Ligand SMILES: Nc1ncnc2c1ncn2[C@@H]1O[C@H](COP(=O)(O)OP(=O)(O)OP(=O)(O)O)[C@@H](O)[C@H]1O
């Protein structure tokens with residue numbers, strides 16, 4: 001037992017003993033009417049009540065009752081569960097007769113949708129605290145990410161209510177446009193809570209996990225911006241993205257290898273022109289990019305990138321080198337110029353997308369329940385992914401500003417005719 005629980009138990013037992021004393025002395029007083037006995041009875045009753053009151057206040061205040069009854073309940077419930085499970089997992093230190101669990105601090109958000117948990121670090125538990133999966137001890141909450149404080153004294157675990165959904169549900173294209181109009185011109189929303197900068201993007205996931213559907217959401221945002229973006233479509237399997245591309249920009253849509261390479265060249269040419277334009281403008285300004293000069297973003301959208309790579313493997317070396325050079329040029333120079341790649345594939349293994357390309361893509365989404373290897377190839381080693389069952393359209397993403405480690409994402413559902421909703425984009429240069 002830990003010292004704090006032992007102290008609480010002693011106070012409780014002490015109060016109980018006083019109540020028994022009060023009761024028994026009262027019955028003696030009734031029979032013999034000794035005034036001293038009466039005094040003992042009253043004093044023990046008072047001390048007993050004070051003891052109980054003190055105990056109640058101590059429990060309530062240590063669980064932050066001043067933040068509300070609900071807060072106090074969840075604080076007590078989660079802390080108790082956590083301490084018990086830490087003891088079961090052997091995460092305690094024996095000091096004489098008592099045990100000591102690492103100090104725990106829990107802070108919930110204002111709306112109780114999540115919060116942070118801090119667990120005191122120590123030499124004995126450093127490695128354990130880094131590896132431990134605390135979700136099972138947090139009742140309805142799931143740990144999303146964890147890190148060590150700057151001074152190394154505490155591990156911080158950010159958790160959120162597992163039942164809360166961040167999924168947006170659009171019943172009509174008008175709802176969608178209304179929501180989209182509130183998002184800044186060079187940003188996109190992924191779900192209710194995550195809005196990210198426009199940047200190179202990689203979407204990975206097993207078949208049927210919702211990659212193409214997620215892409216529709218992103219593309220619908222692009223074409224409905226105040227200044228619609230210019231989009232190129234490459235769909236080596238000639239499936240739904242090609243249908244969409246042919247509807248909204250047939251001259252920028254390609255299905256077969258030669259055509260895709262042509263479009264890629266056209267895209268890079270447009271990027272080189274932008275480079276000249278921006279170089280002029282940059283003379284008068286340091287640390288600026290395409291957004292500073294309100295330039296229209298260009299997006300090269302690649303569904304089923306792995307099939308493109310496998311067909312490309314059969315081409316001659318010159319063609320392969322040309323494609324690799326074009327891709328690298330966009331990935332390495334596009335950010336400042338407003339030219340972005342949006343790549344979709346089932347796995348991001350090094351034989352399908354080169355490590356140098358992959359490492360320079362800042363926004364990465366892994367949808368559905370993937371194998372550990374898929375997370376490793378997308379996010380790198382030593383990164384933990386929140387442990388839960390991901391439904392279709394759900395997964396995790398990383399992004400340097402708002403999600404340096406994997407964060408849960410729930411792509412919107414679009415309950416309207418998606419194809420009909422895409423209008424011809426009329427870019428404003
Ligand atoms: N966010 C979502 N909300 C609601 N339904 C979704 C969502 N994402 C996907 N779906 C449903 O799941 C189906 C499969 O999704 P999608 O075609 O995007 O999978 P995929 O990952 O592209 O598969 P593949 O690798 O085979 O191309 C969609 O047709 C749609 O009905």
Ligand SMILES: [Mg+2]
Pocket residue numbers: 211212213303
């Ligand atoms: Mg698909």
